[in-house]
Amino acid sequence: MPRDSADQLNSLGFAKPPAETRVVVAMSGGVDSSVVAAQLAEEGYDVVGVTLQLYDHGAALAKKGACCAGRDIHDARRVAEAMGFPHYVLDYENVFRDAVIDEFADSYLAGATPVPCIRCNERVKFRDLLETAKDLEADCMATGHYIQRRMGPAGPELHRAADPARDQSYFLFSTTPEQLEYLRFPLGHLPDKAATRGLAAKYGLPVADKPDSQDICFVPQGNYASVIEKLRPGAAEPGEIVHADGRVLGAHEGVIHYTIGQRRGLGIGGLAEPLYVVRLDVEARQVIVGPKEMLATRTVPVREVNWLGDAPLTSKPEWHVAVKLRSTRPPREAILRPVSETEAEVELLTPEEGVSPGQACVVYETGSSSRVLGGGWIWHGR
Missing domain, CATH: 2.40.30.10 (Translation factors)
Known part of the structure; x- marks a missing residue:
């Protein structure tokens, strides 16, 4: 929308009153997206909260406090009730498994170190959920990501968050220009997380003191290998730990237990030099190790x-x-x-x-x- 004059635009960039501007807020149940929804509701926007159920929170893959697990859906609903806007839970389990979890497992088995959060943003939140927002006749979709959307001479631009410690641009690089036209990131300009929690307290949100989620939502305690073994039974085949010069140094219980750059937990102690994982040969079932300079x-x-x-x-x-x-x-x-x-x-x-x-x-x-x-x-x- 052309910017004729700043006073014609509301805070989301539309030339109409907030009450006539519908915004779908992607609510994970955490403090960030809850603050976005509460702030926009207080400003008078026509807010619709949407939470995605991404996997069966009663299954073995789930963990307490995970994004979009049962407790988080409950917390998002409580925020919506407190602020007086509608809230919906959408079952995206099949979409999430097909678009994110299966590729995560296959990439890991191929010796890669995947980043499923990026694929989730790309293939689920900013694709399917964004289309749902349009179906709901929303003018835009807002999220709690720490990144900034700024208008440039050629249209919307993506910029890092004001707080380097919270910046999430690494996880949002695949956002397309078309998606960027529709998306809004109201937290990107805040100086730090304390400011976000201060807003949560100001609005009296029940999640104001809720701790941040630290791990990938479907990976308990960051234990990738255990998840891969559940998803792909029999995937952890034993093999050899081999020095880059060809020497066999030991055995392992599966390539999926190792990542590039790993030093600890190799099970090959007693050597004169510290060794690191420099390569994973999945076909040969070999973990290749070598000195740090090889990394x-x-x-x-x-x-x-x-x-x-x-x-x-x-x-x-x-x-x-x-x-x-x-x-x-x-x-x-x-x-x-x-x-x-x-x-x-x-x-x-x-x-x-x-x-x-x-x-x-x-x-x-x-x-x-x-x-x-x-x-x-x-x-x-x-």
């Missing part, structure tokens, strides 16, 4: 690139950018060289350790800019 990666091929820059990805032979290869690491300077509209090669100016297939490579503008230019999936490094 250093300079060239990172990426595919399934989602590009959010104003100019097409292939409009330049190379882009000087910053990239983030893991959610917990800061962006590093790099050169991005397009191979096609959906594939590229990233050259890190400073080699990085522990780059793993299955992780995301998220691209940012350099310097003081907070803009997210998109990203892709790492499929091997060298």
Whole structure:
């Protein structure tokens, strides 16, 4: 919508009163999305809360306090009742299993380190749920993600959150320009999580002191291997732990128990040098270990690139950018060289350790800019 003058637009960017603006809020039951819903309801918007049941919270995969488990659905409903707006629970178990959990299991079995939260945003929340919001005749959909949507000369742009410690841009790189037109992220400008909890207390929300979820929602205590074994019985086949120079150092109970860069828990003590997992050979059922310097990666091929820059990805032979290869690491300077509209090669100016297939490579503008230019999936490094 064109911005004729700031006073014509409400806080969500529409030229009409909040009461005439319907917004679907994706409510996980946590404090972040609850604050978004409460704030928009207090501002007078026509709020509709929607919570997704993503898996059977009575099954073995569930864990106490997990996102979208039974308690969280109850908490989201309580917030909606307290603030006086309608709330719906949608059964997305089959969609979630097909679009997220099955790929997570297969990627892990193939020796990758997948990030299912990104696929969930891409394939469930920002695709199917977004379409449901449109079916409900909502003007937009709001979430509790810590990221900013700003209007630029070419349309909406994606920017990192104001609080670097809470920024979730790594998990949202695959958001398309079309989705960005429809999405709103009301928390992205807040200085820290304390500000969010302060708003929750201000609105008297029952979840104001609820702790943050730490793990992937369907992975209890971060134990990926146990989940894979439930999803793919017999997947943990034993094999050898092999030094990069060819020496057999020991045995393992399944490649799925190891990740690139792992040092602890290898079961090969008594060696003079510390060794790290440098490669997983799934077909040979081998865990390849070596010295730390073997983890250093300079060239990172990426595919399934989602590009959010104003100019097409292939409009330049190379882009000087910053990239983030893991959610917990800061962006590093790099050169991005397009191979096609959906594939590229990233050259890190400073080699990085522990780059793993299955992780995301998220691209940012350099310097003081907070803009997210998109990203892709790492499929091997060298």
